[in-house]
Amino acid sequence: MSSAVTTFKQSFWLRYPWVSTALGLAPMAIALSGLLVLPIVIMVVGSFKADQGWSLANYLATIRGEYLRAFINTLMISLLTAVLGGVLGTVTAITLAWGPFNSSPLLTLASVAANWGGVPLAFAMIATIGNSGWVTELLRLVGWDAYQNGFTVYGNVGLILTYTYFQWPLMLLLMLPAVQRFRSAWREAAESLGATRSQFWRWVGIPILLPSMIGGVALLFANAFGAQATAFALAGGALNLITIKITFLIKGQTSFNPGLANALSVEMTVVLAIAVTIYLIANQRARRWMQ
Amino acid sequence: MSLVAQPPQTGTVLPEAKPRTWVWQVVLLAGLVFYLLMPIVGLLRFSTRAANGITFQYYLNAFADPAFYKFLGNSLLAGFWTIAVTLILTTFTLYWAYLKARWLLPLLEFISLLPFVVPAVTLGVGLIQxxxxPPLRLTGTPYLLIGAYAVVTLPFAYRAIENSLQGANVLTLTEAAESLGASWWQIFVEIILPCVWSGVISGGLLVLSYVLGEFTLALFLVGSSFQTFPLYINQLYSYQPQYSVVMSLLSFVSTWLVAWLLVLFTQKAPSQT
Known part of the structure; x- marks a missing residue:
């Protein structure tokens, strides 16, 4: 009797293989649709709703006044930190990979710094370049008072310096594989053909490394554009960033407005999708050289 | 260093091989080290500064506060359950996809990039709504936070486990085990899990590191009803900044610890196989 049951069972699973496939994939599908897809759908639908049904009022509000300024400010800061971190990280990666340095302790430090961020980093930067931070006081002793010259850690420049703390090492870690796989044969070939250093960079080095660089900068941009915790801990509502505006639209007592938060979130998602697409395309280009 | 700077001795060298100095490279690397350690110095100074010299009283007080253990405990609890959910889900789904639906793998790869497109703020806005x-009133409960973390940390788990699954020949191993009469559960637990163990450990460490530092989703979804460690650090700053700075230092040390363990495990992995 038991053997008859087993035969039936086996034949059922064999006859309908897609059933077991679907059953095995179901938990992940349920988790993703409930906790990732559904929130996005709700957000998009909610962004087109105002008090009396469907409308574009939320989007119209985002392209005016403080929200437009916040959007432009977020774009500028993200671009600046991405380019700054991107250039510094690339040059550091090249130095580490091609120079006579022991890189492993520095790489551990870099991976810690790239992963740390958030609230603790904000307070650490206040203790460093805040009004009574140690670097500020050291500079005062030398004779330059940053806070007399308009600098503040709670402003845009302070935020850029803070973001550089994780953007620089992140770019270093992103670029290192590409730089390491850059064949020394290519450099030697260029040199033996009589290329000067600038000619080597113009015709060989930069063309080969550029796709990886663009991809890395795009990822750094996305990283800064979507960041909230560091800025929130650093200056509360004082910084004019999209993520901070959204936080107060959702959590604030006086400025509570989920419809507007939805519209801003959708716009953010569009910008980030463009950045990630650039990353994917650049990455594909970069792989051509990495066979 | 001197080895590099010496001009070549043999006659048949390239004409370009002039002595190299590494001055600006050393300056650049020193600059990076300075930049990455400068805030840590700030934390150390701020947390030990006293009217007359140095004090460690803030450390003693901060660690004597029972609230610290409660909120760190909340974060560790969330971390534990997130690791369990994410890793089991990812390992099993990836194994299943490898075995039965390889066409799904590019889709899973795409999903692993989603947290960059849908950052914590955006996801929080959607989830909170x-x-x-009433039908699913879960805001303020740890369940919702753990669920959100499980989705956000999928990329870490995916990368780590995908790496170790690629190395093992899953299909052959499964077929061999099946022909010897093993059940699918036996295959998964006794054959596949040991293959991906290093991926599971490094994925788990990355997830833990993320959850211990995550602020945005915790602020949006649970707030004060299930206060986590980063929320505690932030709140503490407004009335006891020195304690908050001690906690920030602890967060740096724990990130360091995780990175160090990761290096340890990833270096050990090749010798095991």
Whole structure:
């Protein structure tokens, strides 16, 4: 009797293989649709709703006044930190990979710094370049008072310096594989053909490394554009960033407005999708050289 | 260093091989080290500064506060359950996809990039609207936070486990085990899990590191009803900044610890196989 049951069972699973496939994939599908897809759908639908049904009022509000300024400010800061971190990280990666340095302790430090961020980093930067931070006081002793010259850690420049703390090492870690796989044969070939250093960079080095660089900068941009915790801990509502505006639209007592938060979130998602697409395309280009 | 700077001795060298100095490279690397350690110095100074010299009283007080253990405990609890959910889900789904639906693998790869497109703020905005109304009123509970973390940390788990699954020949191993009469559960637990163990450990460490530092989703979804460690650090700053700075230092040390363990495990992995 038991053997008859087993035969039936086996034949059922064999006859309908897609059933077991679907059953095995179901938990992940349920988790993703409930906790990732559904929130996005709700957000998009909610962004087109105002008090009396469907409308574009939320989007119209985002392209005016403080929200437009916040959007432009977020774009500028993200671009600046991405380019700054991107250039510094690339040059550091090249130095580490091609120079006579022991890189492993520095790489551990870099991976810690790239992963740390958030609230603790904000307070650490206040203790460093805040009004009574140690670097500020050291500079005062030398004779330059940053806070007399308009600098503040709670402003845009302070935020850029803070973001550089994780953007620089992140770019270093992103670029290192590409730089390491850059064949020394290519450099030697260029040199033996009589290329000067600038000619080597113009015709060989930069063309080969550029796709990886663009991809890395795009990822750094996305990283800064979507960041909230560091800025929130650093200056509360004082910084004019999209993520901070959204936080107060959702959590604030006086400025509570989920419809507007939805519209801003959708716009953010569009910008980030463009950045990630650039990353994917650049990455594909970069792989051509990495066979 | 001197080895590099010496001009070549043999006659048949390239004409370009002039002595190299590494001055600006050393300056650049020193600059990076300075930049990455400068805030840590700030934390150390701020947390030990006293009217007359140095004090460690803030450390003693901060660690004597029972609230610290409660909120760190909340974060560790969330971390534990997130690791369990994410890793089991990812390992099993990836194994299943490898075995039965390889066409799904590019889709899973795409999903692993989603947290960059849908950052914590955006996800929080969506989640809070679904789970704050009666049919599924879960805001303020750790369940919702753990669920959100499980989705956000999928990329870490995916990368780590995908790496170790690629190395093992899953299909052959499964077929061999099946022909010897093993059940699918036996195959998964006794054959596949040991193959991906290093991926599971490094994925788990990355997830833990993320959860211990995550602020945005915790602020949006649970707030004060299930206060986590980063929320505690932030709140503490407004009335006891020195304690908050001690906690920030602890967060740096724990990130360091995780990175160090990761290096340890990833270096050990090749010798095991």
């Amino acid at each position: 679904i789970f704050s109304t």
